[in-house]
Structures are given as structure tokens and as C-alpha cells.
Amino acid sequence: LGTFLLYLFIILALFGIIYRNKKLLASGMAFGLCFLLVRDLDIYDSYKTNELSFMAISPHHTVLTLKDGNKLFVLSDSAFIHDRQLLKYHVNVYAWKNYISPLNIACVNSEIKSNFSGANLVVHGPLIGFYDKTVLMINSNERMGSQQSAIDVDAVVLYDNPRIRLSELYKKVRFKSVIAVSGKIRDWETECIENKIPFTNLQKDSYFNMPL
Numbered sequence: 703l704g705t706f707l708l709y710l711f712i713i714l715a716l717f718g719i720i721y722r723n724k725k726l727l728a729s730g731m732a733f734g735l736c737f738l739l740v741r742d743l744d745i746y747d748s749y750k751t752n753e754l755s756f757m758a759i760s761p762h763h764t765v766l767t768l769k770d771g772n773k774l775f776v777l778s779d780s781a782f783i784h785d786r787q788l789l790k791y792h793v794n795v796y797a798w799k800n801y802i803s804p805l806n807i808a809c810v811n812s813e814i815k816s817n818f819s820g821a822n823l824v825v826h827g828p829l830i831g832f833y834d835k836t837v838l839m840i841n842s843n844e845r846m847g848s849q850q851s852a853i854d855v856d857a858v859v860l861y862d863n864p865r866i867r868l869s870e871l872y873k874k875v876r877f878k879s880v881i882a883v884s885g886k887i888r889d890w891e892t893e894c895i896e897n898k899i900p901f902t903n904l905q906k907d908s909y910f911n912m913p914l
Contacts, residue, residue, distance in 0.1 A: 704744065707737040745801045748772075752822075754832050754912045756859065756881055758904035759792060764861040764883045766812075766839070767796065768832050770822050773806045777825070783809045812839065829855070833914055838875060840864050852876045857912065860885055868893045881910060 711734035718727025753769040759782065766777040774797050782788055789809075797807055810818050810825060818825040823832050828839045836855045841862035854876045860866070861883035868880065868890055879900040882890050887903055894901035902910045 704737055704740045707733050707740060711737055748800045752833060752914050754835055754837070754914060756904060756910045756912070757792060758883050758908045759788065761884050763788070764859070765792065766830070766837070766859075767793070768823055769800060769802070770820065772802055773808070773820075774802045775820065775823055776807065776809045777812050777830070778809070780811050780813050783811055835912060835914060838877070840866065857881055859883065860890065
């Protein structure tokens, strides 16, 4: 709709100027105002929407994007974060479509075990909290130590070929769903089907948006 209104504005305004027709020029200006109104409403709706998404760029790059209004947090490995072409293709285009300024994009290196916190985002090692959702990222280097009681999370993300059985993991982490990027995907999917746990295969879908 916005594109259609913009073309009408340009065409009618040009013809109005060329032929010195005030009615055509006024019609063009009216469509221009409608375009600005539609765009402002689209920006308003976009800023009200928060999204938590997972992308499997390749077997080596798993990306978690968290859209918080007009801000975008990107969690991934250092190779992805420092690759301008990958960021431009997979992140900047998404940010542009959602009216997010490059200055409001924050990249967080998941390989650095430091904590990070924003207004609605908390990263504590492999554990990520965003609004009312909690996600646990598990890779081949992650080791779940002994705990007094099991923690509750909305989703477990398995990437970088972790060697883990879901039945053993469930004793330490009570998860509601599983998102698999690489590893023993068929075995995990079978376990989830048997236990009626939602399962997402990012090797097949490459993208998943978790409802907030």
C-alpha cells in the first residue's frame, strides 16, 4: 500500500508540475500525505512489536536476534559478528524493514562468557532472558553442572554438535521446547515426539520466530 501511494504521489505531482495543473498537483500532494500517514502507522506498529528469532546461517553460524521496539540485539559467534557482509545481508536488511537505525543495533559475542543486560534483555552465560521468555543455548563446549534443583526454560537451543541426551538434560533443565541446529537431530526429534515436546529443526527451516 505504501509503495502504491508513493508512486501515485510521484506521478501525479510530476504531471501537475509539467502541465501546470493545480488539481493534479493537489491530488499528488494528498496521496503524498496518505503515504506519510501509512508509513508513520507502520513505524508505530513495528515499534510496538517485539520478536525473538533464531537463524541458522550455516553449520558454523547460529544467530539469535531480539527485537525490542526500535532496538535490535544480535547474539552470535565472533566470526559472524565481525563479517560485515553477513551482517549486512542477514541483519541490516531485517533492521531496515523494521525501521531500526544502525545505531540501535547491538551485537553480543556469544563466545565471550560475560554477562550482558538491557532494559528487557539479560544474558547470563548460556542463559538468555527476554521479556517473559527464557532460552538456554547449549553447544559442544557447554557443560551443565550439578544443581540443587532443575531450572525452567521456554526453549533449549542445541548447536555446534553438542553430545547430549534430552532425557539426561531434562533432569537439570525443564524445557518446554527444543530448537536444534546441528548434532544428533534425528535422535532429539524422536525423543521430543515420544514425549510430546515441540521440536524445531533449523537445518530444515533455517529460521524460527518464537512468539512473545
